[in-house]
Amino acid sequence: MTVSYVAGPASTLFGRHFLEVTDFTPAELRRLLDLARYLKVQARSEQRTLLRDRTLAMLFEKPSLRTRVSFEVAMTQLGGDVFFAQGSEFMIGARETPEDAARVLSRYVDAIVVRTHAHEPLQRFAQSASVPVINALSARAHPCQALGDMLTIQERFGGIAGLRIAYVGDARNNVAASLAEAAVMLGATVQFGCPPTHRPSESYLAKLDALGSQSGGSARAFSNAVRAVREADVVYTDVWTSMGEERYRERNDAMLRPYAVTEELFSYAQPAAVFMHCLPAHRGEETVAGVIDGPRSAVFDEAENRMHAQKALLAALLTELKGIPV
Numbered sequence: 001m002t003v004s005y006v007a008g009p010a011s012t013l014f015g016r017h018f019l020e021v022t023d024f025t026p027a028e029l030r031r032l033l034d035l036a037r038y039l040k041v042q043a044r045s046e047q048r049t050l051l052r053d054r055t056l057a058m059l060f061e062k063p064s065l066r067t068r069v070s071f072e073v074a075m076t077q078l079g080g081d082v083f084f085a086q087g088s089e090f091m092i093g094a095r096e097t098p099e100d101a102a103r104v105l106s107r108y109v110d111a112i113v114v115r116t117h118a119h120e121p122l123q124r125f126a127q128s129a130s131v132p133v134i135n136a137l138s139a140r141a142h143p144c145q146a147l148g149d150m151l152t153i154q155e156r157f158g159g160i161a162g163l164r165i166a167y168v169g170d171a172r173n174n175v176a177a178s179l180a181e182a183a184v185m186l187g188a189t190v191q192f193g194c195p196p197t198h199r200p201s202e203s204y205l206a207k208l209d210a211l212g213s214q215s216g217g218s219a220r221a222f223s224n225a226v227r228a229v230r231e232a233d234v235v236y237t238d239v240w241t242s243m244g245e246e247r248y249r250e251r252n253d254a255m256l257r258p259y260a261v262t263e264e265l266f267s268y269a270q271p272a273a274v275f276m277h278c279l280p281a282h283r284g285e286e287t288v289a290g291v292i293d294g295p296r297s298a299v300f301d302e303a304e305n306r307m308h309a310q311k312a313l314l315a316a317l318l319t320e321l322k323g324i325p326v
């Protein structure tokens with residue numbers, strides 16, 4: 001795939017928040033992915049001053065390996081500094097209103113990355129922040145994961161439009177939502193495979209169809225896992241029980257067992273299909289070693305691409321991209 005990035009007018013993303021994939025237009029998503037591909041191969045020595053003297057606050061109410069480290073490395077490689085706080089040091093709305101916390105932090109730092117529980121307090125926080133706020137996972141969305149996922153799919157297939165992406169398992173979780181929104185906006189067909197208990201609502205499926213209307217993307221849901229996966233280009237799954245939802249683990253294990261991505265289920269996909277998973281994964285539950293550790297697994301490219309996609313996101317939100325050579 002040719003890697004080029006043509007700097008147009010100043011980034012339309014400069015100064016904006018990124019709480020959900022739908023905060024950006026399809027054209028902005030495409031441009032961001034182009035920038036990610038450009039930065040991925042650009043000499044690191046040429047990136048060292050892009051965010052010099054900028055500070056990123058990372059405030060995490062939940063554990064993280066990939067998101068935390070990939071943001072810290074991205075910011076460091078762009079020449080900026082990172083401040084990280086976790087747990088009792090920062091809980092949106094715990095010690096003060098989300099609005100007050102956002103106003104204070106905006107006086108100290110140039111952007112804020114938040115991993116939190118409920119989405120609504122994050123929205124309140126962002127509304128009062130005068131610097132970009134990035135959602136590093138909330139109950140509703142995981143948009144940074146979707147950026148890395150789209151970058152990975154684009155690398156593997158040369159594009160996203162026209163592909164068939166099967167998401168099997170809990171189709172109502174945050175990863176599924178952000179993946180599906182990005183995929184339909186970029187012209188893919190999303191096929192959820194899930195039991196009725198974990199199926200997106202009809203209104204959400206209609207919303208996905210509307211999001212894909214310009215680019216040819218659409219979404220549908222099947223209760224039969226094989227129907228969802230048949231002839232798919234990408235088969236995606238995630239843990240059956242998201243962080244904070246542990247009280248539902250037993251029920252989820254029982255309901256989602258038929259949707260495990262085993263070698264047999266994966267065999268219904270295209271011969272060149274790739275397997276994706278946001279990680280962390282549970283081998284023997286939502287998938288098996290023969291798939292996730294097999295030759296068609298893209299999970300470690302996907303994890304690496306979190307960093308490249310977030311580097312592009314930070315550059316686009318924090319600069320007018322004037323330092324990017326054409």
Ligand code: CP
Pocket residue numbers: 063064065066067068137145278279280
């Ligand atoms: N995929 C993902 O967000 O990983 P972490 O929870 O480790 O950040």
